[in-house]
Amino acid sequence: MRLPGTRYQEPGWEEVRKLLGQCSLAALRGVDPARLPDAAAWEGLLAEYVERTGERLRQGRHGARARASGNSYGDSVLELALGLLYELQARPADWQAFCAAVAHEQARIAGFWLDAGGEALLRKKLNDMYAVLRDKVDADNYQAACGRPCSPNRIYAYRMLDTAYGEIARLFADWEQHRAQVGAILGRELQGVPIEVRQLRTIADCRAEWVLRWSETLEAFGGGVGPLHTRSKRFANLKTAPDKIGEMLREIGDYQALSANQDRDWLQDRDDAALWMDDYWRVLQESEQAATPGPDLILEARQEALEDEQAPEAGPEAPLPHDPQLDVLATAVSLPPGYMQAAGEAEARAGWVARELCDDGLVVRLAVYAKLLGPGDESYPDAWRDPATGELPTMQQLAGLAQVSLPTLRKRRDAAIARLQAATMRRTG
Structure with missing residues (x-):
């Protein structure tokens, strides 16, 4: 079933439920279910559970179930499972209800999860928690999409x-x-x-x-x-x-x-719009020195831009030479060897944003792109993406590549964004 804004109402939900149950049980073994009845510990246990389950989900990201289609919008089972897991962290009442259900069962049969069939009972309670959460999330998204009230019921x-x-x-x-x-x-x-x-x-x-x-x-x-x-x-x-x-x-x-076209028409429109915006910004860059760029100048700039495609443009910095130490850093943060070199080469035809931030280095620029455009923007070259996620590396990974702390990288990124905004004001002012 497809409804506006919903993502969890299609047959793929069964695989999402099974993946969450499988990884949750493994995570709870490390958390120790005996701690769940303690109401004072619920907040800390939720953070620990989300972290452990998320790690388990990512470890199995290459499995057939994780890579399977979760719905007709193109979301994989893994993406939907991770999304619902992090929604749980934002809605602690559902976690508290789960812990209360475990506490009730624990009062009836101490350590019930250790008995034959006890783990299946624990998994059922997890399934119930996620089934309730699923409908809450989809109800909220339906309201946002349609502007009409909608309850989980x-x-x-x-x-x-x-x-x-x-x-x-x-x-x-x-x-x-x-x-x-x-x-x-x-x-x-x-x-x-x-x-x-x-x-x-x-x-x-x-x-x-x-x-x-x-x-x-x-x-x-x-x-x-x-x-x-x-x-x-x-x-x-x-x-x-x-x-x-x-x-x-x-x-x-x-x-x-x-929605019978399964979003194909929309995706084509998005691609067309992206190409149009590329042309638009390229023309503006070429004509930025003119006080009043008129139609003739725009046409000339467009022709020059098309001619420029015949020869590569120098990037903000020369591609990084191969350095074995960079391979070690990349491997340490679960990125492929040669990542920095390949990512630098992919920036050879850099736009004005990269040129404006040329002194900040590739890692900071990637952090800026992730902050401004999101980690999975369609415009990113494949060489920038973490093969495991298909997105830009996380801030933690980037900090490891730069050999700085995460707060330091955030400060450098935010400072670069501030300079970029100032440069944009100068351009448009």
């Missing part, structure tokens, strides 16, 4: 309706084998091929009364009590509101149709 209801549609579509497709149940869902005895079988093409074609009758028929046809016919209050506001069910079904269907 509403996200759960969307997912239930999507599941209901899938089951109804399955029954309709095999209606001859499920004639009695399909007839009950349609509210009539079937005489021939029901026209609704051909009409049901997407979830937007599914009718609210079908969902209500499907839920009603489940118990009679061996599927247990239907979600809209249990005593649970979770769907209380839907049980007597077919109009609301129909509205939610159409919303899922409309967004499904809207």
Whole structure:
């Protein structure tokens, strides 16, 4: 199921859940579950748990499960798992609820996680924590995307309706084998091929009364009590509101149709816009000395820029010669040998930003780019990226390359950004 802003409502969630459970159990062995019932230690335990689990996730980043697709937006299972893990750190109430659940079980059976099946119980409690957190995160992102209120329970209801549609579509497709149940869902005895079988093409074609009758028929046809016919209050506001069910079904269907291109058109627009911006900034750089750059000057500058592509432009500093010591530093921070040399060579056609910061060195410039554009901007050459993450090295890695402390690197980066902003004001002023 796809909804605006959501990332965790598609089938890839199952792999995300399994990866988080697997790495969480390994992390908790180091944390020692016996400490979880101590409310005074919850804050410190959360930080320790997040750090250990994040480390486990990154260690397994090359595994098939971690690299698998997590949703149709292009997020991998690993990316979604890490995102939800760090959301947990920002929402400590969910961690506290998990610890309280462990404390309750511990009071009933001391050291339950050590017994046969005890680790499975601990994992279930972790799964419950992340399932709640998943819907909270997606509900918040849905609100941000649509500007409409949305609770985690509403996200759960969307997912239930999507599941209901899938089951109804399955029954309709095999209606001859499920004639009695399909007839009950349609509210009539079937005489021939029901026209609704051909009409049901997407979830937007599914009718609210079908969902209500499907839920009603489940118990009679061996599927247990239907979600809209249990005593649970979770769907209380839907049980007597077919109009609301129909509205939610159409919303899922409309967004499904809207996003059917799987973002390919948007990605092409982004690439086109990036090329246009490259041209735009190149023209401005060439014409910056002119007081009033007019159309002719812009055209001339563009032609000169195109001609310049025939010959490489000198970068802010000569590419670093191969230095075995640099290989040692790169390896020490989990970067490939030769990283600094390759990254320096990739800056050979540097723009005005790199020229402005030429005295700061490559490491500081990379830190500036990461701060201003983010660690994974599409414009970065591959040589700048950490092969393990596909992004720029972290500040900790960059500090290791520069052989300075992290606070020192941050100060140098912020000072460089301040000079860059001043230079930008001079250019535009």
